[in-house]
Amino acid sequence: MAETIDESKNVELTDDDLENKSKGGLIKMAGMLRDRRNELNQMASERASKRDELNAKTREKVDEAQQHREKRDELNEQVQEHKNQRNELNAKANELFSQVDDAKSDLDLDDGKSLDELKEEIEQLEFRQQTEVLSTEDERELIEKIETKRDQYQERKSKLDDTDGIEDLKSEAQEVRAEASKHHQKVTELADEAQEHHNQMIEAYREADDIRDDADEWHEKFVDAQEAADRHHEDFVRVQKRLREMDKAEEEERKDERAAKREEAKEEAEEIYQKFKEGETLDTEDLMKLQKSGLL
Template sequence: MASTIDQSENVELTDDDLESDSKGQLIKLAGKLRDRRNDLNQAASERADKRDELNAKTREQVDLAQEHREKRDELNEEVQEHKQKRNELNAEANELFDEVDELKGDLELDEGKDLDELEEEIEKLEFRQQTEVLSTEDERELIEKIENKREQYRERKEALDDTDGLEEVKAEAEEIRAEASEHHEKVTELADEAQEHHNQMIEAYREADDVRDEADEWHEKFVDAQEAADRHHEDFVEVQKRLREMDKEEEEERKSERDKKREEAEAEAEEIYEQFKQGETLDTEDLMKLQKAGKL
């Protein structure tokens, strides 16, 4: 189907056509108007179907966009829930870590080396003592270093052993921090998913706008075809009206002609009848005229 109406195929009707054309010409013109009207109605119907199809597709895209919007909003709510839980857990973990720092500060555990480091240093010094040939003085200094390290180790270990629940508090803080990290990962995962639904929503709305614009164009084409069809129908009705008037005029003319002939026949019969009364001889044709007029 052509996208625009071919104006050259339209049929025009003028006042002069109605007033001057013969009956045969008007019958032919009525046929053209009827056929063109039917073609235009078919074109309008096809364009309406295309418009309706596109409008249905538009509604589908709008519905799809709405589904993505609802899913996005649902995910964003979950993001906020996990974010709130993450922040609460991080705050709780921070409080516990602050408590650990306070305990370590009270015990001066932040000063000096940890047990593993001291133990490693002791092992290195002992290995040196066992493998190197040292002078008596150097060996004595080395032994003193080893004893000093061992003393530091004992003191630090005793300090750590004396801390009431420090490691437990630290472990709890780390466990809570790990749980907060899980919520943070969930925040990132859900936020990415929500963004994807947001992008799909935007794309669906964009597609709906494009299809709606196309549907509007087809509606305009439908209106053009329907208006042209309506105009041809109105002209067809006008021609039909004029043909009925012409039929009536012809019938009136035939009736007038019949009346005239009847009056003429009656006048002729009356004249013949007068002749008959006066004794004139009538031929067969005259007798038939009298009989037809009811004079015999």
């Protein structure tokens, strides 16, 4: 920051100085006022240049912030577009998964044992039939169980054979969900990028405010120097005006002196001329005076 003006270097002019100082003293004071004025004008010019430089940097930072704002807004628009697509796809996926659940419910596939479990149970019962010695009654009950299990197995297998359409529906739902996830990932990436531009915008505006504060201080310093220069200029003009008045007064005084001398010379010449007419002898100096006066 610029140093404050050294008040001790300023030149003070009072009304008493104007009225009572000698011409030489006023000429000296005029020179001092002029030199200090020029020094202060130079100082004001340097401060104005620094202020203008900072104002230009402020505008650059504001422009930079605006660019980040525009990029942020552009990215936020893209975020919203991807959000809309993600939500639409998620809604579609939810509908497809709901259709899968409804189809499974219609086939009762969620209840009961799997084919592998039923097959294993059948094999265990058959192994028991083959290896154990059973009564006629127990063997009949065992055969009935085996037949029941085989019926369950065939029924289950038949239902599963009808689920190809469900699997296709499920695959489609999963693909749609995966596409929605891609859009969600894009939302996250773009939102992070938008936030980064937002942060950079805030920082650029903060820097612009700081630089603007510095520029305002330089402007105040410029005003101080310019006002001081203007005061010195005004005083310089006052002294110059006073010197012209003094010159004019001196010229008038010289005119009066010349007029008085001419009148005195005229009167002296007339006296000499009167002597000449009376027949007195004139010396060379008297003759010269008469010639100058035009009387001879």
